[in-house]
Amino acid sequence: MVKIMIADDQQLIRESLKIILDSDPNFEVVKVVGSGQEVLDTVETESIDIILMDVRMPSMSGVECTRLVKKKYPNIKVIILTTFDDDEYIYDALKYGASxxxxxxxxxxxxxxxxxxxLAGGACFNPNVAGKVTQFFSQMANSNGEFNFGHGEDEHIDLSDTECKIIAQIGHGxxxxxxxxxxxxxEGTIRNYLSVILDKLDLRDRTQLAIWYLSRGNK
Incomplete structure (x- = not known):
């Protein structure tokens, strides 16, 4: 049973999501909250597998909440809930460990x-806004932004054929x-390859690797 927490300051949104998820027998909505502080309080006392996190909440944004959750509970997965005009929040949430x-x-x-x-170790990117995210990180790759996108030009990165295939698969989620x-x-071999790939590209996790792959024009 997958234990889920929904965090959204709009009651209609969070209750609608709960109804949707409750219709799946594999999911258990453990908690529905309306603020980042409630998220932090809940993870202290409840066993949570994944948080569906709104980015715009009172007192504490979903971005800051994601940072704090992932810092203390790195095994809890976070999926950001967004609208088309939330671009500036999405980038930071991914940087702080959202999946x-x-x-x-x-x-x-x-x-x-x-x-x-x-939960299986993949990532999820809605195709309707994926282009905005990859464009943003691609620009940061060529700037002095704080997000580290790797060691530099692709031709200077020594990747084997197998590593390239694995990167492509991760890029597709x-x-x-x-x-x-x-x-x-x-699976153990793939994990070992992934560790080596992340080290070569100077990236933190598979989410950043997927963005790295997509930002180079790959489909």
Whole structure:
């Protein structure tokens, strides 16, 4: 059973999400809250697998809340809930460890797929706004922004054919298990490859790696 917390300051949004998720027998909505502080209080006392986090909440933004949650509880996954005009929040949330983002109003199928994918070690990026995110990080890659996008020009990065294939699979949101099945390796081997790849590119996690891949014009 996947234990979920929903954090959104709009009651209609959070209650609607709860109704949607409660229709899936694999999910248990443990808590529905309306502020970042309530999120922090809940993770102290409840076992949570994943948080659906709004970015705009009173007193503490979802971005700051994501940073604090991931700092203390790195195993809790965070999916950002966003609207089209929340771009500036999305970038920072991903930087602080969110596993992706979804547009509010997504279907149960989209939501369920994203949750399972993130819990399996993947990432979720809504295609309607993915271009904005990759464009932003691509610009930061060529600037002095605080987000570190790797060691520099692609031609200076020594990646094997297998590493390139793994990067492409991660860029498309596949989990370690799915990549292992596709490429004929064990999950442990994929994890080892991923660790080496992140070190070579000077990236922190698979979410940044997916953005790195997409920002270079890959599909």
């Amino acid at each position: 992706g983002y979804l547009l509010k109003g997504c279907s149960l199928e989209e939501l369920s797929s994203a949750i399972h994918n993130v 596949y989990s370690n298990k799915e990549i292992a099945q596709k490429l004929g390796f064990s």
